[in-house]
Amino acid sequence: MTAAVSSINAAPDFPDWFSPLLVKDLRQGLRSRWFIWLFLWVQFSMVVLVAVHMLYGMETPGGRAGTMGKMWMDVLFFANITLVLHVLLPLRGIFIADADVEPGNLPLLRVTGVLARRIAVSKLVVTMFMVGLIMTTMLPYITLRYFLSGVDVVGDFMRLAWIGVASGVIAAWGLLLAIMPAVWRAVVGGLLILGGLPIFESILWMMINVSRDWSAGVFMSVLIWLVVAIFVAVLPLAIVESRFNDGRSVDWQFHAIPASPPPVSTPTSSPTS
Numbered sequence: 001m002t003a004a005v006s007s008i009n010a011a012p013d014f015p016d017w018f019s020p021l022l023v024k025d026l027r028q029g030l031r032s033r034w035f036i037w038l039f040l041w042v043q044f045s046m047v048v049l050v051a052v053h054m055l056y057g058m059e060t061p062g063g064r065a066g067t068m069g070k071m072w073m074d075v076l077f078f079a080n081i082t083l084v085l086h087v088l089l090p091l092r093g094i095f096i097a098d099a100d101v102e103p104g105n106l107p108l109l110r111v112t113g114v115l116a117r118r119i120a121v122s123k124l125v126v127t128m129f130m131v132g133l134i135m136t137t138m139l140p141y142i143t144l145r146y147f148l149s150g151v152d153v154v155g156d157f158m159r160l161a162w163i164g165v166a167s168g169v170i171a172a173w174g175l176l177l178a179i180m181p182a183v184w185r186a187v188v189g190g191l192l193i194l195g196g197l198p199i200f201e202s203i204l205w206m207m208i209n210v211s212r213d214w215s216a217g218v219f220m221s222v223l224i225w226l227v228v229a230i231f232v233a234v235l236p237l238a239i240v241e242s243r244f245n246d247g248r249s250v251d252w253q254f255h256a257i258p259a260s261p262p263p264v265s266t267p268t269s270s271p272t273s
Contacts, residue, residue: 021118025126034092035130042084042134046141049077054148074151078159082201084134085163090127090171091189092178120175120241127171135164155212162208166200169233176236179243 014023029035053073138160146153173192177185207225210218 019118019122022122022125025122026129029126029130035089038084038088039134039137042137045080046138049073049080050141050144050148053077053145070149070151073149077145078163081138081160082163085131085167086170086197086201087193089131089134090167090174091193092174117241120237123175123240124168124171124237127174128168131164131167131171135160158212159208162204162211166204166229169200169229170197172233172236172240175240179240 014026018026056073139157142156142160143153145151145156177189177192180188203225207222211222
């Protein structure tokens with residue numbers, strides 16, 4: 001009995017083929033209070049929205065919501081999904097600084113010989129892993145909406161997939177914000193949320209709407225959007241890589257401590273005869 005309990009306790013939480021750096025970032029991200037509260041918020045908000053959608057549909061003739069009511073229910077449902085996957089999760093760097101830029105952590109990573117590109121990509125993979133986990137928990141609620149109110153479940157799945165793909169672009173900018181000092185995080189994060197994000201979301205939803213009717217023109221439009229989105233994601237990721245590569249992210253967050261001058265050796269006089 002003791003051997004069985006010890007074997008269960010000793011079971012690894014991640015596969016052995018995961019890199020130690022990726023495992024470290026995954027454990028830190030999944031155990032953070034930010035992710036835990038966000039996960040609970042998703043479950044609570046989804047239950048409330050689906051229940052309201054069901055009750056509103058039962059009060060309308062035929063058991064379905066009216067045209068305007070159905071539209072507003074869809075807007076609220078996907079606005080909550082967009083808020084979670086495009087703001088609260090990938091842009092958490094506005095509120096929480098990256099722990100690897102603290103004094104002692106970044107030099108320790110560089111001593112281990114880990115490439116800066118692996119550090120940046122690992123953090124992006126962790127963010128997308130958490131996005132995928134949140135998206136997986138949303139699938140039952142989307143399916144439940146279909147059985148309760150007869151929505152277009154295929155269209156909802158396509159919207160969720162597009163939102164998940166676009167969150168990778170926003171996550172790259174969130175990594176850049178996480179290595180900035182508090183003042184720069186507030187300024188750049190505010191500009192990103194108030195200016196860049198609305199433009200990005202409007203173009204994204206245009207692509208979502210036109211992608212339902214495939215044609216040569218639609219295919220080219222979606223392809224151009226994907227190419228531009230990849231470029232927009234690679235740009236901040238390259239900046240993060242350069243900061244981790246030369247250690248300047250430490251200078252962003254903290255004032256450098258001047259090194260103590262080397263001891264001055266006093267010349268010794270040779271014995272005179």
